[in-house]
Amino acid sequence: xxxxxxxxxxxxxxxxxxxxxxxxxxxxxxxxxxxxxxxxxxxxxxxxxxxxxxxxxxxxxxxxxxxxxxxxxxxxxxxxxxxxxxxxxxxxxxxxxxxxxxxxxxxxxxxxxxxxxxxxxxxxxxxxxxxxxxxxxxxxxxxxxxxxxxxxxxxxxxxxxxxxxxxxxxxxxxxxxxxxxxxxxxxxxxxxxxxxxxxxxxxxxxxxxxxxxxxxxxxxxxxxxxxxxxxxxxxxxxxxxxxxxxxxxxxxxxxxxxxxxxxxxxxxxxxxxxxxxxxxxxxxxxxxxxxxxxxxxxxxxxxxxxxxxxxxxxxxxxxxxxxxxxxxxxxxxxxxxxxxxxxxxxxxxxxxxxxxxxxxxxxxxxxxxxxxx
Amino acid sequence: xxxxxxxxxxxxxxxxxxxxxxxxxxxxxxxxxxxxxxxxxxxxxxxxxxxxxxxxxxxxxxxxxxxxxxxxxxxxxxxxxxxxxxxxxxxxxxxxxxxxxxxxxxxxxxxxxxxxxxxxxxxxxxxxxxxxxxxxxxxxxxxxxxxxxxxxxxxxxxxxxxxxxxxxxxxxxxxxxxxxxxxxxxxxxxxxxxxxxxxxxxxxxxxxxxxxxxxxxxxxxxxxxxxxxxxxxxxxxxxxxxxxxxxxxxxxxxxxxxxxxxxxxxxxxxxxxxxxxxxxxxxxxxxxxxxxxxxxxxxxxxxxxxxxxxxxxxxxxxxxxxxxxxxxxxxxxxxxxxxxxxxxxxxxxxxxxxxxxxxxxxxxxxxxxxxxx
DNA sequence: CCCATCAGGTAAACTGTTTTACTGAACGTC
DNA sequence: GACGTTCAGTAAAACAGTTTACCTGATGGG
Numbered sequence: 001x002x003x004x005x006x007x008x009x010x011x012x013x014x015x016x017x018x019x020x021x022x023x024x025x026x027x028x029x030x031x032x033x034x035x036x037x038x039x040x041x042x043x044x045x046x047x048x049x050x051x052x053x054x055x056x057x058x059x060x061x062x063x064x065x066x067x068x069x070x071x072x073x074x075x076x077x078x079x080x081x082x083x084x085x086x087x088x089x090x091x092x093x094x095x096x097x098x099x100x101x102x103x104x105x106x107x108x109x110x111x112x113x114x115x116x117x118x119x120x121x122x123x124x125x126x127x128x129x130x131x132x133x134x135x136x137x138x139x140x141x142x143x144x145x146x147x148x149x150x151x152x153x154x155x156x157x158x159x160x161x162x163x164x165x166x167x168x169x170x171x172x173x174x175x176x177x178x179x180x181x182x183x184x185x186x187x188x189x190x191x192x193x194x195x196x197x198x199x200x201x202x203x204x205x206x207x208x209x210x211x212x213x214x215x216x217x218x219x220x221x222x223x224x225x226x227x228x229x230x231x232x233x234x235x236x237x238x239x240x241x242x243x244x245x246x247x248x249x250x251x252x253x254x255x256x257x258x259x260x261x262x263x264x265x266x267x268x269x270x271x272x273x274x275x276x277x278x279x280x281x282x283x284x285x286x287x288x289x290x291x292x293x294x295x296x297x298x299x300x301x302x303x304x305x306x307x308x309x310x311x312x313x314x315x316x317x318x319x320x321x322x323x324x325x326x327x328x329x330x331x332x333x334x335x336x337x338x339x340x341x342x343x344x345x346x347x348x349x350x351x352x353x354x355x356x357x358x359x360x361x362x363x364x365x366x367x368x369x370x371x372x373x
Numbered sequence: 374x375x376x377x378x379x380x381x382x383x384x385x386x387x388x389x390x391x392x393x394x395x396x397x398x399x400x401x402x403x404x405x406x407x408x409x410x411x412x413x414x415x416x417x418x419x420x421x422x423x424x425x426x427x428x429x430x431x432x433x434x435x436x437x438x439x440x441x442x443x444x445x446x447x448x449x450x451x452x453x454x455x456x457x458x459x460x461x462x463x464x465x466x467x468x469x470x471x472x473x474x475x476x477x478x479x480x481x482x483x484x485x486x487x488x489x490x491x492x493x494x495x496x497x498x499x500x501x502x503x504x505x506x507x508x509x510x511x512x513x514x515x516x517x518x519x520x521x522x523x524x525x526x527x528x529x530x531x532x533x534x535x536x537x538x539x540x541x542x543x544x545x546x547x548x549x550x551x552x553x554x555x556x557x558x559x560x561x562x563x564x565x566x567x568x569x570x571x572x573x574x575x576x577x578x579x580x581x582x583x584x585x586x587x588x589x590x591x592x593x594x595x596x597x598x599x600x601x602x603x604x605x606x607x608x609x610x611x612x613x614x615x616x617x618x619x620x621x622x623x624x625x626x627x628x629x630x631x632x633x634x635x636x637x638x639x640x641x642x643x644x645x646x647x648x649x650x651x652x653x654x655x656x657x658x659x660x661x662x663x664x665x666x667x668x669x670x671x672x673x674x675x676x677x678x679x680x681x682x683x684x685x686x687x688x689x690x691x692x693x694x695x696x697x698x699x700x701x702x703x704x705x706x707x708x709x710x711x712x713x714x715x716x717x718x719x720x721x722x723x724x725x726x727x728x729x730x731x732x733x734x735x736x737x738x739x740x741x742x743x744x745x746x
Numbered sequence: 747c748c749c750a751t752c753a754g755g756t757a758a759a760c761t762g763t764t765t766t767a768c769t770g771a772a773c774g775t776c
Numbered sequence: 777g778a779c780g781t782t783c784a785g786t787a788a789a790a791c792a793g794t795t796t797a798c799c800t801g802a803t804g805g806g
Contacts, residue, residue, distance in 0.1 A: 031792060042756045047794055055754065077518040078460065079792035081451045082761050089498070099484040099698055102681060107475030114474065114499050118506075123520065125462070126487050126497045133491075145450040146762095147496065253685040282685045289687045308475060312626040312655045314662040314687045325472055404762060415786045420764060428784065452762035455791050519792095749805095756799075765790075772783080 030073045039067040050075060081146065089123045090335060091142055091151045095160070096128045104307040105277065105324065109154050109176055112328020120336050122149075134162045143171045149339045152176050152331060153185075157219040172338050174346065176331040177324065179221040186338065186346035188331040192222045192304075195320035195352035196229035199274050199302050200237075202354055207363035208272040208300065209238050212263040214249035214256055214284060215276045226276055226304070242267065249280035256283025264291065264299075271299060271363045278303035278310045278319055285313060285359070296361030306355050315358035322352050403446045412440040423448060454519065462496045463708060464515055464524045468533070469501045477680040478650065478697065482527050482549055485701020493709050495522075507535045516544045522712045525549050525704055526558075530592040545711050547719065549704040550697060552594040559711065559719035561704040565595045565677075568693035568725035569602035572647050572675050573610075575727055580736035581645040581673065582611050585636040587622035587629055587657060588649045599649055599677070615640065622653035629656025637664065637672075644672060644736045651676035651683045654690055658732070669734030679728050688731035695725050 036043040041064060048056050049064040056064075067073075081087045092110055094100055101107065110124075117124045125148060129139060139162060142148050150172035153163060164183050166173035175187040203211055213230050216223045227246065234241050244266040249256035256275060260283060264270060275281035281303030288295050295301055295315055303310060303319035310317040327350055334346040409416040414437060421429050422437040429437075440446075454460045465483055467473055474480065483497075490497045498521060502512060512535060515521050523545035526536060537556050539546035548560035576584055586603045589596045600619065607614050617639040622629035629648060633656060637643060648654035654676030661668050668674055668688055676683060676692035683690040700723055707719040 032794095033792080043793080044756060044758095044795080045754090048755090051794085057754065060754080074514055074517045076455075076792050077520055078451060078454045079761090080794075082449075082455055082763090082792080083794040085761085087451065099481055099681070101474070101484040101487065102477045102480030102698075104475045104477065104480075107477075107480055108472055110499075111472040111474040114501060118501060118503070124499045126483075126499060128487060128491060130491070141447055144447045147450055253682060257685065279682070282682060286685045286687060286689075308472070309626060309652070309655060309682060312630065312659045314659060316659075325475075406762080416763080417765080417787075418785060421785085424764080430784065433784080449762050452791090453764075455762080455793090456764040458791085747806100750803105751805100752801105752803080754800095754802105756797100758796090758798100760795075761791105761793090763791085766788090767786100768788100769786075770784095773781080775780085776778100 030071045032073075032075065035064065035067050035071065035073050038071070039064045085146075086149055086339070087146060088121060089125050089148045090117060090332070090339075091125045091127045091148045093127045093129055093139060093151050093153050094155045096130045097155075100128065100155075101126075103279075104309070105279075105305060106154060108307065108324035109328040112325040112330075113152055113176070113332045114328075116329040116332035117336075120333070122332075122336060127151075129156075129160070129162070137162075137165070140165050140169055140171070143169065150174065150335045152335060153180075154178065156180070157217055158221070159219050172335065174331050174335040174338075177222065177322070177327050181221060184345065186334065188327050188334060188346065188348040188350070189222065190322035190324070190327055190350045191352045192320075192322065193225040193229050195304060195322060195354070196226040196274070197233065198352070198354045199304075199320060200230060200233035202356075203272045203274070203300065203302070203360070204233070204237055206272075206300065206360065209363070210267065210270050211245070211272045211274060212267060212270045213246045213274045213276070214259045214263065214280045215246055216249060216251040216280070223276055230274060245270075249275065249283065251277055251279060253279045253283040253286070256280025257287050258283070260284035260287035264288075264293075272302070272360070273299060274302045276304055278305050278307045278317060281310075281317055281319065281359075282313055285315075285317070295359050298364055300360040300363075302360055310355075311357065318357045318360040319355050320352050321355045323350050326350060403444045405446075405448065408437065408440050408444065408446050411444070412437045458519075459522055459712070460519060461494060462498050462521045463490060463705070463712075464498045464500045464521045466500045466502055466512060466524050466526050467528045469503045470528070473501065473528075474499075476652075477682070478652075478678060479527060481680065481697035482701040485698040485703075486525055486549070486705045487701075489702040489705035490709075493706070495705075495709060500524075502529075502533070502535070510538070513538050513542055513544070516542065523547065523708045525708060526553075527551065529553070530590055531594070532592050545708065547704050547708040547711075550595065550695070550700050554594060557718065559707065561700050561707060561719065561721040561723070562595065563695035563697070563700055563723045564725045565693075565695065566598040566602050568677060568695060568727070569599040569647070570606065571725070571727045572677075572693060573603060573606035575729075575733070576645045576647070576673065576675070577606070577610060579645075579673065579733065582736070583640065583643050584618070584645045584647060585640060585643045586619045586647045586649070587632045587636065587653045588619055589622060589624040589653070596649055603647060618643075622648065622656065624650055624652060626652045626656040626659070629653025630660050631656070633657035633660035637661075637666075645675070645733070646672060647675045649677055651678050651680045651690060651692055654683075654692065654732075655686055658686060658688075658690070668732050671737055673733040673736075675733055683728075684730065691730045691733040692728050693725050694728045696723050699723060 032043050032046050036046045046064055049061050114124050152174050154176045163180055167183055167185055173185050175185050177189050179187045179189055215227050218224050231241055247259040247263050249259035273284050275284055281301055284301050288299055293299050303317045306319045306321040310319050405416050405419050409419045419437055422434050487497050525547050527549045536553055540558055546558050548558050550562050552560045552562055588600050591597050604614055620632040620636050622632035646657050648657055654674055657674050661672055666672050676690045679692045679694040683692050
């Protein structure tokens with residue numbers, strides 16, 4: 001019998017055709033079987049060579065590698081994934097906001113994730129948690145349908161309870177710069193509480209007592225950390241938190257602007273504003289400029305995150321540096337560790353520090369502003 | 374021997390175990406074969422039902438779908454990709470800059486791409502063209518190893534000649550907001566030439582004759598479009614292009630700032646600055662503020678791209694609106710069309726328009742600034 | 747001298763789908 | 777009534793790797 005079951009003949013025929021053309025990496029479809037026959041070894045051997053299995057002799061290894069190079073063979077990752085159970089892809093899951101990716105906050109995190117993932121040989125896939133996406137459990141599908149090995153969650157809040165599905169389904173998920181309370185998911189987060197305290201200490205040193213805060217959604221854990229630190233210090237320094245001294249800026253420039261306006265309307269004696277991120281701080285800056293208030297002469301403004309443009313707005317923004325890029329890197333590294341078998345949960349906190357620029361100064365005296373030190 | 378070859382028994386045992394527990398979507402590993410046997414049809418039939426093959430009767434279809442729902446079956450995408458030749462993944466390839474993703478320019482494009490891709494049932498994978506990545510031809514590997522069906526290229530210039538590999542290898546690639554001259558790659562691009570002309574016309578109307586430009590790398594096609602439009606209008610309006618009136622701001626705030634400083638040093642009589650993107654414009658704004666120049670009183674500044682924060686810097690930035698998000702969407706739509714068989718090349722140009730804000734005004738008279746209209 | 751072990755390699759099973767070639771029944775037509 | 781056609785569905789061959797169980801010849805120890 002020349003050809004026992006099947007498929008041997010067509011394969012051989014094809015192979016011959018390719019041999020004739022002989023160019024490396026040219027014809028499509030160079031498979032492991034061609035390599036095996038050309039190198040006169042079995043496909044198992046080729047596979048083992050490619051995966052650096054120590055079982056194989058140096059000489060065989062060489063022989064195979066030469067053919068691999070000659071034919072420009074690249075293993076088909078789909079087939080590899082099918083048998084190996086690993087896709088080497090991780091997803092970055094984020095909420096649907098207006099043009100999410102254009103937000104430097106997410107951008108920094110994702111940059112860190114991507115750079116580290118590339119270094120570790122993983123691909124990164126982007127995914128938005130739209131309402132219907134969640135409703136149809138497509139976030140679980142990512143795992144069930146074998147798209148990915150793990151997921152990084154960014155920008156979520158307590159109300160995104162579907163995150164629980166990951167832990168429940170035994171899927172690897174990592175919260176990046178966030179903590180999911182009582183869900184026991186891995187996390188890597190910047191120390192926002194400390195950041196906020198540093199801000200309050202600094203403002204206090206400058207003599208500020210009438211401080212307002214523009215915050216984002218309080219169902220975001222990190223924001224709560226900042227709000228609590230702010231509130232605690234305010235109570236301690238001035239005996240109480242006045243109504244309307246904390247206004248919601250919803251994380252955006254627009255609403256930050258509106259929030260600053262409301263704050264200054266209700267409390268014209270405010271001498272300093274602490275914004276929960278740089279975008280809201282920029283909104284506040286805009287509001288101050290519009291009202292002819294000088295920054296920091298009349299009012300000091302502090303942001304948080306130290307995104308790229310913070311140093312270039314007018315005046316340059318004093319802000320909390322949260323190492324977002326590093327957080328992304330670390331989170332990615334840890335997630336890959338877990339994919340590769342790490343058992344201990346991950347709970348990392350990265351230090352933050354205040355970056356002093358031109359938007360803060362000592363408190364104004366009797367309506368007359370003094371320059372910052 | 375109780376177990377003939379292998380793995381048959383454990384599989385069956387598992388299956389039975391699952392049947393006992395009977396919960397939907399709970400145990401892992403529900404395959405098309407289980408569905409088939411439970412529904413008492415062949416796996417081919419199940420496959421056809423799932424792919425809406427009209428060959429199947431409504432009654433069979435129902436029967437199968439019921440079982441599918443019951444067991445919470447989700448087809449394994451890896452296996453699907455292996456036989457179907459499509460992965461339903463597209464890559465976004467971009468250069469390695471510092472924290473690329475944190476740039477709102479890229480962010481807007483990618484947001485558009487992602488949103489459209491999700492709507493069309495495709496996943497998006499992120500990839501950076503680092504030097505070694507290109508050297509090892511890994512951009513070609515993306516196709517050869519079956520990671521992706523097509524690639525979107527953003528942020529590249531003429532010197533990125535490796536893009537040629539896509540066309541040469543018969544791989545589907547799309548330039549987004551860019552044109553690769555003499556490479557015949559598909560593209561979707563915003564009309565930067567027109568944008569620049571609108572800027573020049575407007576500045577001219579305001580009486581400006583001494584106009585400087587802060588540009589980015591001229592080996593980026595879109596930037597060249599702007600530079601040419603600028604140069605053409607300058608020659609026409611004032612009889613020549615003075616040396617040093619065009620300075621390189623390398624697309625960033627930092628270098629835009631430095632470029633503005635150089636420009637104003639060399640030509641203190643400059644009354645208007647046209648920056649090739651908003652980041653460089655912000656740098657220029659910063660430089661002006663630092664020198665005590667009033668914008669637009671002493672110098673008008675125009676940006677390009679109309680990224681989110683442009684409306685909130687001080688003063689709010691007049692800029693060219695380039696519909697980046699829409700460009701991303703359209704590019705993605707067209708790329709998917711090509712994946713699905715479209716033959717005609719894609720060459721789309723999206724209109725741009727000027728957005729007037731506070732950073733521009735009529736030319737200053739004899740060193741005395743007049744307010745904008 | 748004989749059996750156990752081991753190094754190096756192989757054939758075949760396995761991953762979970764899609765697709766192709768085929769089959770049996772019903773139906774219409776001449 | 778024999779013969780094409782559809783129709784609806786099936787068995788098995790792809791897809792391109794990894795992994796497992798086995799094989800063989802050489803070595804080594806008692």
